[in-house]
Amino acid sequence: xxxxxxxxxxxxxxxxxxxxxxxxxxxxxxxxxxxxxxxxxxxxxxxxxxxxxxxxxxxxxxxxxxxxxxxxxxxxxxxxxxxxxxxxxxxxxxxxxxxxxxxxxxxxxxx
Amino acid sequence: xxxxxxxxxxxxxxxxxxxxxxxxxxxxxxxxxxxxxxxxxxxxxxxxxxxxxxxxxxxxxxxxxxxxxxxxxxxxxxxxxxxxxxxxxxxxxxxxxxxxxxxxxxxxxxxxxxxxxx
Numbered sequence: 025x026x027x028x029x030x031x032x033x034x035x036x037x038x039x040x041x042x043x044x045x046x047x048x049x050x051x052x053x054x055x056x057x058x059x060x061x062x063x064x065x066x067x068x069x070x071x072x073x074x075x076x077x078x079x080x081x082x083x084x085x086x087x088x089x090x091x092x093x094x095x096x097x098x099x100x101x102x103x104x105x106x107x108x109x110x111x112x113x114x115x116x117x118x119x120x121x122x123x124x125x126x127x128x129x130x131x132x133x134x135x
Numbered sequence: 136x137x138x139x140x141x142x143x144x145x146x147x148x149x150x151x152x153x154x155x156x157x158x159x160x161x162x163x164x165x166x167x168x169x170x171x172x173x174x175x176x177x178x179x180x181x182x183x184x185x186x187x188x189x190x191x192x193x194x195x196x197x198x199x200x201x202x203x204x205x206x207x208x209x210x211x212x213x214x215x216x217x218x219x220x221x222x223x224x225x226x227x228x229x230x231x232x233x234x235x236x237x238x239x240x241x242x243x244x245x246x247x248x249x250x251x252x253x
Binding site for chain 1: 182183184240243
């Protein structure tokens, strides 16, 4: 049971816009940055969004992040076949002396 | 370019201690202001944060694993290590080492599968 809650799956057709939600609590998302990671099949996760809405160098601007209260969202516009991957949200949690928590992951299928 | 590489046994017997090392290149553990992390992923499952260490030796651990975890750093070799004691089949996972900004993880190793089995 993950501390952050994500839908297990999402899908879209090429060119569409899809969003993936991440729900938490006041001790994690509500008071800390949210980050998003993309994991392509058989590879290590890659940082996609940090500090709620910042993109590392090299990440296309098709990917965007937002946060409101104790929830966050990842939006992917102009969906491409290579976006098919697992997506994880993560955040610091202030409880129990502090630790990093992740969502259970969302498998994105490009139809 | 920062690169991280995990190394260690791929098979560990139940009740024994799992030991992994991460070798860092492209950055100096002793002089950088980053945290050095271990994260694992059970087969077909999501990510689980294990803990991280700062170059001063300060550590932060996942509360659910804290009693069995030790993360240490060897600045002379630019490496950091993970030990998990009293392992069971539930510790079978791909283990990733990574560099952490303190609030997000920006570089990951390729991961190494550790299987706990007799």
